[in-house]
Amino acid sequence: MQGTILVIDGVSTNRIVLKVQLTAACFQVLQADSMSAAIELMAGNRPDLILTAMTLPDGDAGAVKAALSRMPQLADVPMIALSTSNDRGTRIKALSAGIDEVLPQPVDDMILQARIRSLLRMRMQDEDLHMREDGVPSFVMPMTGATVTAAPRPDTSVALVCHDLPTAQKWKSRLAGSVGYNLRAYNVDAIQDLMRTPVPDVIVIELNEQSAGMALRLLADLRARISTRDSVVIAVPNPADATIAAEALDRGAHDVLHCGFQVDELALRISTQLHHRQRAEMIRANLRNGYRAAMEDPMTGLYNRRYARPFLEQVAREACTTGETFAVMVADLDHFKRINDQHGHPVGDAVLVEAARRLKAQLRGCDLLARIGGEEFMVVMPGIHPSEAATTATRLCNAISTTPFDAPGCDAPLAVTVSVGAVVSTPDGHVASGDEMFAAADRALYDAKHAGRNQALVKGPQRSAAA
Incomplete structure (x- = not known):
């Protein structure tokens, strides 16, 4: 069924x-x-x-x-x-x-069935969004009724696409008195103009007897393109035609005026569809924020362990295919507990944020910097030569130690240092797994701490017994 x-x-x-x-x-x-x-x-x-x-x-x-x-x-x-x-x-x-x-x-059975299919299709899309939203409930901000029903933006644009430009201009003139949107008129073959950024929020397409075929193809094209797939598309058979209206719905139109062009009805349907679109956009924004919250450290804005470990495994798999070497580093701020104990956690938080900024400034755009613990960071550097990795590890240490940290509430700048353990994959065809690389970098960090801190130690990965 x-x-x-x-x-x-x-x-x-x-x-x-x-x-x-x-x-x-x-x-x-x-x-x-x-x-x-x-x-x-x-x-x-x-x-x-x-x-x-x-x-x-x-x-x-x-x-x-x-x-x-x-x-x-x-x-x-x-x-x-x-x-x-x-x-x-x-x-x-x-x-x-x-x-x-x-x-x-x-x-009319044809228009009834098409309308049912269209509404059920939209309902399934809405339910899919809600199911995804429910997947990250602890990270999603609740939506208030007032926010969901807010009026469309003043700069909302509506394109009126008709068989000829005079008809489009006539529709624009009649509709202007009923809506406050930015109205633009096009003829049906002006697709290049229609696609120019920013694309319209709503596209109203006339299905004229002379150009219904072209208009229906345009409708399907608009719904398939990435640039216009989120635009609301409303079809207007002119004159009314149940067969063409049903075809428009099955081609993906969000709504249709099956009785032909009528100003007050079109204005109402545009408003309704914009509210549907607004709600869908808000759910998608909630999803993006939820997934971002699940993968990012809220204090520093860096990725967290949940994102970093799969990223490392992906880099390891790609290195196995390409033969390129990559580096993994684990950096830990030295004696960080003393900062919290002597100056308080707000000062410690400020140091962490500044440390994250300094470390990130030393890395390439393709590199990953993640906060994986209280004062512990992980760096993954794809496609890097061992000598470059050693230089970068030293730079990370110097970025922290050479300039004292100014923190709110402290009378004097704080001297902070960091220890870095690094490991670079071997170019001999054997690529250690992400877990093995991380474990080796963590051991190198331990050795750097044991050797006196405020230094970087670079080692090669230890192969597992199975290797």
């Missing part, structure tokens, strides 16, 4: 007809004859989409949507309302209430 659809209609004949249509399309169908019966049914069954009559024995489609909005587990279920009247006022009222689509009865 493709999903579960709940049909709500007080007329049994209508429910039967819809069940036959939807079952033939491999959907599982639940039925309710009233709003109260539907809410009771949904207490134990979570549908993927709701298909409801506009008028019900104990309410209407707007009341159903309002009831669902108070139920967190059902608030985001897409809804299509079927109306016996196809007037603009009824449609606008329903869309304003949060209903995703309004279709006239008797419903």
Whole structure:
């Protein structure tokens, strides 16, 4: 089955007809004859989409949507309302209430099926984002309702793409009085202009009888390109055509005005789609922040051990393939506990941040510097000659020891030193694993500490017994 659809209609004949249509399309169908019966049914069954009559024995489609909005587990279920009247006022009222689509009865099966596919596709994308977001719950900042429903940015741009430029200019003029967006007019073959950075946030495409084929190809192209894949695409068959509208939805349009160009409806659909896009962007930003928090040290901004160890293993595998040598270093600030004990942890934190900055300044862009412990750092340097690695290790020591550290709350600068243990892979065809290289660097660090600290010690990797 493709999903579960709940049909709500007080007329049994209508429910039967819809069940036959939807079952033939491999959907599982639940039925309710009233709003109260539907809410009771949904207490134990979570549908993927709701298909409801506009008028019900104990309410209407707007009341159903309002009831669902108070139920967190059902608030985001897409809804299509079927109306016996196809007037603009009824449609606008329903869309304003949060209903995703309004279709006239008797419903055209082609446009109904396409709309269902489109809404379910968008729902699956949303759920995928939410599932990924749930994967890092301890790192994700909660989103407030006020933030999610914030108005679109003042610089939001909307491109109106029509069969000819005069029509696009006419649409722009009519729409300008209803929205505060930056409107731009294009004809359908001006794709180079449309793709120029910054790309529009919303692209409205006219599906004219003369250019529907070209416009549909453009629609599919826009949805496939990296630069425009996050742009909202709204199709407008002009004049209204159910077949073309269904094709536009199946080509990836986020929304369609199946009744043709109407200013107030287009303005409403643009606003709704921008809010959907904004929420998706916020979830993606939360994900990026969450993954970054999982891999970065919040104090120094360096990568942490969780990121560094897989990075080291990847460098080791690549070195095995290319034959290049690489270096691993472990650096530890000397007598750091004394700084915390004598001056307090805020001073110690300031020293760590400055030490991280100084160490990073000595490395190449391709090198990794990670904080892997309290005052311990790891360096991974891919594709480096042993002599260059030894020079770098000495530079790291000098970067810390030559200039005292100014720290807030200290009367005088603090003298700080660092010990570095380094190991370079051998160029003889044998490449030690990342774990072996790290262990060898850690032993070199121990020897540097034992030899008096404030120095770098470079050694070769010790092969495992299995080697």
